[in-house]
Amino acid sequence: MSSKPRKFKGGVHPNDSKALSETKPVQEAPLLEKYTLIVTQNIGAPPELVVQKGDTVKKGALLAKAGGFVSVPLHSPTSGTVTAVDKCPGPAGVRVPAIEITADEEDEWGSPFEPIADWQNADPDMLRQRVADAGIVGMGGAGFPAHVKLTPPPDKPIDTLLLNGAECEPYLTADHRLMVEQAEDIVRGAAILKRVFGLETAIIGVEDNKPDAIAKLKEIAEPYGIQVQNLRVNYPQGAERQLIYALTGREVPIGGLPMDVGCAVQNVASAAAVTEAVIKGRPSIERIVTVTGEPLVEPGNWRFRIGTPVSKAIELAGGVTVQPAKLLLGGPMMGIAQKSLDVTIMKNTSGILLIPTEQVSQYSSEPCIRCGRCVECCPMRILPATISQAVENERFDLAEELNVLACIECGSCSYVCPSHRPLNQHFKRAKAEIAAKRQKG
Amino acid sequence: MSEAEKPTVRLPVAEELIVSTSPHIRGRENIPKIMIQVLIALLPAAIAAVWFFGLHALRVLALCTIGCIAVEVVWNAVAKRPTDTWKDGSAAITGVLLAMNLSAGAPWWICLLGSLLAIGLGKQIFGGLGFNPFNPALVARVALLIGFPQLMTTWVLPRPGVMTGLDALTGATPLALTAGEIAQQPNILSDLFFGNVGGCLGETSALALILGGLFLLARKLIKWQVPAAFIGTVALISGIVNYFNPEITAPPLYHVLAGGLLIGAFFMATDMVTSPMTTLGALLFGFGCGLITSVIRIWGGYPEGVSFSILFMNALTPLIDRCTIGKPFGYVRPQKEE
Numbered sequence: 001m002s003s004k005p006r007k008f009k010g011g012v013h014p015n016d017s018k019a020l021s022e023t024k025p026v027q028e029a030p031l032l033e034k035y036t037l038i039v040t041q042n043i044g045a046p047p048e049l050v051v052q053k054g055d056t057v058k059k060g061a062l063l064a065k066a067g068g069f070v071s072v073p074l075h076s077p078t079s080g081t082v083t084a085v086d087k088c089p090g091p092a093g094v095r096v097p098a099i100e101i102t103a104d105e106e107d108e109w110g111s112p113f114e115p116i117a118d119w120q121n122a123d124p125d126m127l128r129q130r131v132a133d134a135g136i137v138g139m140g141g142a143g144f145p146a147h148v149k150l151t152p153p154p155d156k157p158i159d160t161l162l163l164n165g166a167e168c169e170p171y172l173t174a175d176h177r178l179m180v181e182q183a184e185d186i187v188r189g190a191a192i193l194k195r196v197f198g199l200e201t202a203i204i205g206v207e208d209n210k211p212d213a214i215a216k217l218k219e220i221a222e223p224y225g226i227q228v229q230n231l232r233v234n235y236p237q238g239a240e241r242q243l244i245y246a247l248t249g250r251e252v253p254i255g256g257l258p259m260d261v262g263c264a265v266q267n268v269a270s271a272a273a274v275t276e277a278v279i280k281g282r283p284s285i286e287r288i289v290t291v292t293g294e295p296l297v298e299p300g301n302w303r304f305r306i307g308t309p310v311s312k313a314i315e316l317a318g319g320v321t322v323q324p325a326k327l328l329l330g331g332p333m334m335g336i337a338q339k340s341l342d343v344t345i346m347k348n349t350s351g352i353l354l355i356p357t358e359q360v361s362q363y364s365s366e367p368c369i370r371c372g373r374c375v376e377c378c379p380m381r382i383l384p385a386t387i388s389q390a391v392e393n394e395r396f397d398l399a400e401e402l403n404v405l406a407c408i409e410c411g412s413c414s415y416v417c418p419s420h421r422p423l424n425q426h427f428k429r430a431k432a433e434i435a436a437k438r439q440k441g
Numbered sequence: 442m443s444e445a446e447k448p449t450v451r452l453p454v455a456e457e458l459i460v461s462t463s464p465h466i467r468g469r470e471n472i473p474k475i476m477i478q479v480l481i482a483l484l485p486a487a488i489a490a491v492w493f494f495g496l497h498a499l500r501v502l503a504l505c506t507i508g509c510i511a512v513e514v515v516w517n518a519v520a521k522r523p524t525d526t527w528k529d530g531s532a533a534i535t536g537v538l539l540a541m542n543l544s545a546g547a548p549w550w551i552c553l554l555g556s557l558l559a560i561g562l563g564k565q566i567f568g569g570l571g572f573n574p575f576n577p578a579l580v581a582r583v584a585l586l587i588g589f590p591q592l593m594t595t596w597v598l599p600r601p602g603v604m605t606g607l608d609a610l611t612g613a614t615p616l617a618l619t620a621g622e623i624a625q626q627p628n629i630l631s632d633l634f635f636g637n638v639g640g641c642l643g644e645t646s647a648l649a650l651i652l653g654g655l656f657l658l659a660r661k662l663i664k665w666q667v668p669a670a671f672i673g674t675v676a677l678i679s680g681i682v683n684y685f686n687p688e689i690t691a692p693p694l695y696h697v698l699a700g701g702l703l704i705g706a707f708f709m710a711t712d713m714v715t716s717p718m719t720t721l722g723a724l725l726f727g728f729g730c731g732l733i734t735s736v737i738r739i740w741g742g743y744p745e746g747v748s749f750s751i752l753f754m755n756a757l758t759p760l761i762d763r764c765t766i767g768k769p770f771g772y773v774r775p776q777k778e779e
Binding site for chain 1: 464769
């Protein structure tokens with residue numbers, strides 16, 4: 001495969017700030033006394049609890065079963081006792097149902113399933129079921145149940161499997177470290193997914209700013225018949241639609257899914273989790289998280305159990321030297337600002353980012369000078385400036401006509417706007433208004 | 442880590458954390474930065490104007506710039522709107538561009554009246570920066586041209602390096618010369634290129650304007666499609682007409698270098714507020730400007746058509762933007778209902 005980087009049209013080039021943590025090897029986070037697991041860590045139906053307060057559980061034991069097809073089970077991050085079934089601060093700012101596990105310090109495995117040693121010859125349905133049982137979600141941030149993507153309807157056959165190793169968000173290096181340190185797990189995970197779809201090949205897409213990861217993956221991927229393709233450094237290269245376009249030239253229709261163009265996309269961390277589930281027989285209970293930001297003493301990458309409070313992660317990174325103004329789960333372009341340090345790490349938490357006061361962007365509604373920068377950078381080729389004016393005039397019908405629903409909320413337009421207009425914020429509002437209107441009928 | 446090294450800053454409590462929607466970082470660009478760079482791009486042309494027309498050019502530049510800023514401040518004060526908008530730099534650009542459209546011999550009241558027309562009629566009446574449909578400096582130029590045709594079409598002859606005094610001689614703009622008159626001036630092209638010609642401040646040195654234009658292009662402050670299509674169209678049409686009938690019009694290079702084409706194509710037609718946002722739209726806009734300029738220059742009653750062409754295309758900008766939106770990524774044609 002050529003080394004000319006693949007790309008999409010549009011995008012922005014924020015300072016990636018990855019140097020803070022990209023060379024820091026993944027460290028194991030020490031075992032905590034308590035873990036607070038948010039029950040719903042996935043898009044779709046909330047899982048149903050199968051344990052009660054007072055139950056003792058092993059590491060990997062089932063805590064909640066999938067609440068439907070588009071749902072995933074939840075497993076215990078360590079062995080211990082269920083000490084509370086209550087509510088805790090959720091990532092969206094409201095309190096959500098959670099389970100508290102108090103560790104017994106034995107950290108003894110009690111996985112609900114066995115390794116599938118002969119996965120190369122295993123039945124694809126069995127592998128698909130294992131992914132579902134292991135509770136794997138899209139670990140890049142979306143949290144979409146992985147097994148659902150492995151189960152396309154018969155009229156939408158999958159001919160291309162893509163692995164997303166772009167990691168285009170500034171600051172985040174969790175996937176980068178994973179690709180360098182666990183390339184084998186990713187490649188084997190890709191091979192398992194390939195088998196599920198009955199495909200001959202798969203493509204791993206990685207941005208050019210991670211040459212060590214590309215080299216490492218290439219070295220390992222070849223015998224498995226898996227290609228590694230470098231991508232031009234350009235935000236939002238890791239957005240699913242932009243990744244598919246860059247790697248295959250196909251455009252996922254507005255409102256459609258990758259399966260509509262015969263593609264299945266999984267994050268590289270999800271692929272590594274598939275390897276854990278199938279080859280090692282372990283459910284999804286941990287992940288690599290980048291804990292970073294200028295205020296931290298020692299930014300880095302850690303392997304955390306899910307349910308680890310953010311405050312503990314910040315402690316591991318040495319605490320702060322200046323007061324951060326914002327705490328984000330995820331990267332600075334699409335991450336979610338948090339109100340509480342008690343929020344806990346979930347399966348889709350790729351980063352914990354602290355932003356100092358001077359970097360917090362303030363948005364004001366200064367007039368648009370029609371410079372066209374937003375139009376140039378929009379990866380969905382819509383007209384952010386025009387839509388934003390429609391929203392300011394509360395013309396949501398016009399916003400809809402101008403395809404605001406195609407917006408992927410990557411935030412590129414807000415990033416480049418010299419008038420500092422809250423473009424992305426306008427589009428979120430327009431989408432909510434349009435959805436509310438549709439619901440009313 | 443030892444106790445001594447531990448940071449003493451405590452973690453923020455919930456109330457101290459700012460919560461807002463993504464994105465959480467922003468590029469370093471802002472409006473004053475853009476405007477200052479445009480002013481820098483205008484600097485070579487302004488220096489050339491002072492070199493060829495002396496301190497009178499500086500007087501016109503200063504009067505127009507200060508005039509435009511003053512009008513904006515007073516207008517906003519009267520309208521009870523924030524009076525610090527002049528700090529964004531756009532009023533200063535309008536002032537400099539207005540001066541570029543005037544002769545070094547323009548009386549003080551023309552400069553001030555022009556400022557009032559540009560900022561008042563051209564910009565503030567529509568709601569200020571971002572809302573004006575027409576290029577403010579050109580609104581003023583055309584209004585003055587219609588109101589004071591005599592004053593606005595007589596030009597001071599250049600006196601390179603002579604700072605004080607004004608040449609009493611006034612002459613016609615090079616564009617008004619006939620083919621026969623051009624033939625009598627062997628140095629005319631190099632004079633046009635370096636700026637040793639009569640005209641308004643911004644119509645003299647092609648070299649200075651091109652330098653400024655290249656700076657704008659390099660800084661990505663203007664779309665290359667606009668000047669390329671504008672100048673290209675004028676060169677093409679004048680070239681074809683000149684080839685078939687040299688009596689009607691001058692050769693294309695002459696058309697490109699003389700008059701207000703370069704300042705219009707690089708600095709006026711590219712005004713962000715009044716030109717299309719789409720790439721295809723910018724091409725169409727430049728082409729339209731070039732077409733109208735050529736028609737006016739070759740067959741029209743005025744020797745120069747750049748200002749009219751840009752104003753006309755300004756009016757078409759919303760339509761051009763609307764027609765050139767293009768299809769979004771992943772667009773699906775709606776199914777026709779049976």
